[in-house]
Amino acid sequence: MNIKIILLLILLSVSHSSCSQTTHKTDQIQHANPVITEKKRANSSPIAFNIKGTWKTECGKEKPSIEFFDDQSAVMDFDTKSGTLARINLNIEKNNDTFNVKFDGLTGVTKGNPDLEWVNFSREETIAEIKTVRENTFEISWFGFYNQKSKKRNSQENPFAITEKNVQLVRCN
Incomplete structure (x- = not known):
């Protein structure tokens, strides 16, 4: 009987020691993770700005607007000086924290729009630049x-606010 009690005490002592070591290791891992997480946060790049969606100066207005399909392509709707709808395809190039917007041709809706010299417009030159102000x-x-x-710029008036060079747009969807 004494041998059974001694063996039981030895087993309990070994078991307690093993659990204590496991708990200690778990505590070490849990304390180590916040440091790793903090390093990841400190070294990680800023949260990517999601440009996808429809953007306007004021939601509820029909035009002008830009609809981004992704961070490389979009369409823009605006009225030309004669009041005729223009819908153009845009090519977007991301450059650090800005997006360079380039003319990429007319859509079928605009093919008959004679207000501007569409065939002479460069697809290589930036027509607008977009910078993030805040999330939306x-x-x-x-x-x-x-x-x-x-060799000149045409239609230099901002389609979103003719008297302003820089205009803030908000996500409307």
């Missing part, structure tokens, strides 16, 4: 279309 707001700086024939 960005600022668009409008430069106008670059006419390769005349």
Whole structure:
């Protein structure tokens, strides 16, 4: 009987020691993770800005608007000086914290729009630049279309606010 009690005490002591070591190791791992997590946070890049969606100066307005399909392509709807709808395809190039917007041709809706010299507009020159203001707001700086024939910018008035060069747009969906 004494041998059974001694063996039981030895087993309990070994078991307690093993659990204590496991708990100690678990505590060490749990305390180590916040440091690793903090390092990851400190070294990680900023949260990516999601540009996808429809953007306007004021939600509820029909035009002008930009609809981003992803961070590389979009369409823009606006009225030209004569009040005719223009819908253009845009090519987007991300450059650090800005998006460079380039003219990428007319959509079928705009093919008959004679207000601007669409065939002479460069697809290589930036027509606008977008910078993040906050999560659902960005600022668009409008430069106008670059006419390769005349070597000048056309339609330099910002379609979102004719008297302003820089305009804030909000996500509307």
